[in-house]
Amino acid sequence: MKYEAFVELLEQDINNGRYDQDGKLPSEDVLIESYQVTRYTLRKAIAFLVERGQLYQVQGSGIYLRRRAKKGYFNLDDTQGITSESRGINQNVETKVVSLEEIQFKDAAFVPEGLSLSPETILYFVKRLRLLDGKPFVVEHSYYIKSLVPYLNHEIVEQSIFHYLKEVVKLKFGFADKIIRTEKLTQEVATLLELKKDDPTLVIIDEAYLSNGALFNYSKLYYHYENSEFFMHATMK
Amino acid sequence: MKYEAFVELLEQDINNGRYDQDGKLPSEDVLIESYQVTRYTLRKAIAFLVERGQLYQVQGSGIYLRRRAKKGYFNLDDTQGITSESRGINQNVETKVVSLEEIQFKDAAFVPEGLSLSPETILYFVKRLRLLDGKPFVVEHSYYIKSLVPYLNHEIVEQSIFHYLKEVVKLKFGFADKIIRTEKLTQEVATLLELKKDDPTLVIIDEAYLSNGALFNYSKLYYHYENSEFFMHATMK
Numbered sequence: 367m368k369y370e371a372f373v374e375l376l377e378q379d380i381n382n383g384r385y386d387q388d389g390k391l392p393s394e395d396v397l398i399e400s401y402q403v404t405r406y407t408l409r410k411a412i413a414f415l416v417e418r419g420q421l422y423q424v425q426g427s428g429i430y431l432r433r434r435a436k437k438g439y440f441n442l443d444d445t446q447g448i449t450s451e452s453r454g455i456n457q458n459v460e461t462k463v464v465s466l467e468e469i470q471f472k473d474a475a476f477v478p479e480g481l482s483l484s485p486e487t488i489l490y491f492v493k494r495l496r497l498l499d500g501k502p503f504v505v506e507h508s509y510y511i512k513s514l515v516p517y518l519n520h521e522i523v524e525q526s527i528f529h530y531l532k533e534v535v536k537l538k539f540g541f542a543d544k545i546i547r548t549e550k551l552t553q554e555v556a557t558l559l560e561l562k563k564d565d566p567t568l569v570i571i572d573e574a575y576l577s578n579g580a581l582f583n584y585s586k587l588y589y590h591y592e593n594s595e596f597f598m599h600a601t602m603k
Numbered sequence: 604m605k606y607e608a609f610v611e612l613l614e615q616d617i618n619n620g621r622y623d624q625d626g627k628l629p630s631e632d633v634l635i636e637s638y639q640v641t642r643y644t645l646r647k648a649i650a651f652l653v654e655r656g657q658l659y660q661v662q663g664s665g666i667y668l669r670r671r672a673k674k675g676y677f678n679l680d681d682t683q684g685i686t687s688e689s690r691g692i693n694q695n696v697e698t699k700v701v702s703l704e705e706i707q708f709k710d711a712a713f714v715p716e717g718l719s720l721s722p723e724t725i726l727y728f729v730k731r732l733r734l735l736d737g738k739p740f741v742v743e744h745s746y747y748i749k750s751l752v753p754y755l756n757h758e759i760v761e762q763s764i765f766h767y768l769k770e771v772v773k774l775k776f777g778f779a780d781k782i783i784r785t786e787k788l789t790q791e792v793a794t795l796l797e798l799k800k801d802d803p804t805l806v807i808i809d810e811a812y813l814s815n816g817a818l819f820n821y822s823k824l825y826y827h828y829e830n831s832e833f834f835m836h837a838t839m840k
């Protein structure tokens with residue numbers, strides 16, 4: 367099996383709980399036999415998954431799983447969005463478009479610190495509610511700068527906007543800066559999440575840049591405090 | 604100037620706002636002149652800070668700052684703790700020890716999923732309140748497994764426990780798994796944070812492992828929702 371296909375398959379098997387029982391991968395020889403890969407490919411894949419924080423090696427003992435991906439945990443390191451995140455763990459994502467409109471920059475409800483655009487700059491403003499397995503999960507308020515994202519419609523925003531921007535518009539993504547904090551819910555967002563005003567919410571403010579450094583999208587995401595948990599791997603120094 | 608010293612100085616200058624005004628670094632030649640480094644050292648340092656997410660390069664245009672470190676923002680990628688985090692941004696950290704006791708594993712108020720220790724295993728249980736510039740910032744409930752962390756006293760836990768474990772006990776840190784979520788405050792924690800019961804709190808559950816894969820510490824951190832914001836860099840694919 368080719369390296370890329372093998373990494374994907376191994377990651378899938380890990381995420382689907384194939385090795386959860388004892389939290390440890392089988393020996394190299396067993397893995398080579400069961401996946402039909404070379405030792406070189408195996409070691410390269412293991413190194414990659416160690417680097418990604420999914421596995422760790424203990425000298426003379428074996429290769430262990432770090433916290434397993436599972437329902438309700440979202441990896442904060444990952445910026446591919448809920449649709450692709452949840453796909454790996456067999457969750458059903460539903461998107462309800464609350465509104466889609468064009469507005470001027472000066473009428474935006476919030477603006478990233480330090481962002482200066484002409485007041486008349488046109489933005490798409492999208493409000494969506496996303497449900498995971500039928501339960502309200504996150505309300506997204508997203509702005510897209512129309513000069514960089516020239517077209518959005520109801521059908522597109524009902525699906526994965528990022529997939530559309532990547533595959534159809536062919537935008538070259540660069541990086542995202544995120545601010546994470548906690549707030550009290552407004553009545554508007556609380557109603558969508560089926561919670562009460564002033565209930566807690568984990569908020570992620572996401573600023574997404576193209577590879578040329580241009581901001582093309584910024585969003586404020588309000589997560590349901592009972593239906594969402596995030597997960598992060600860190601290396602200690 | 605040597606590479607290590609230069610990286611540290613450049614990072615400090617960035618964090619202290621030296622390049623905040625236009626969000627862009629001066630040209631290579633100006634930097635070489637002003638820091639007295641070679642072009643090779645400069646480029647190596649820039650590449651490192653790009654990798655760390657502090658800078659980004661735009662072809663033919665220059666090197667730009669990503670979101671600047673500043674008061675109240677904590678980088679979620681970093682696990683060195685508040686003391687060292689805040690040092691870089693000139694904030695004053697104060698630690699109030701609420702309690703320090705030895706308990707048995709079976710009496711712990713919370714336990715990491717999947718952790719199985721004998722019920723009589725001795726743990727240190729530390730409760731601390733940390734203040735930043737005099738304002739309540741986080742309440743920490745931390746367990747340390749005594750067989751791996753044989754000694755803690757009031758004086759040590761009033762300072763940086765991680766510094767002590769690293770420099771004095773010489774523990775070899777491996778990695779940390781973190782869960783991030785939002786909860787409503789209990790009365791006990793709310794009082795320490797000078798907030799009200801049921802106010803929102805950002806919670807980080809932190810599980811810290813040695814390089815041999817042994818868990819030596821797990822903590823639950825309750826952040827003040829108005830005094831704390833976290834920041835994260837992400838690469839988009």
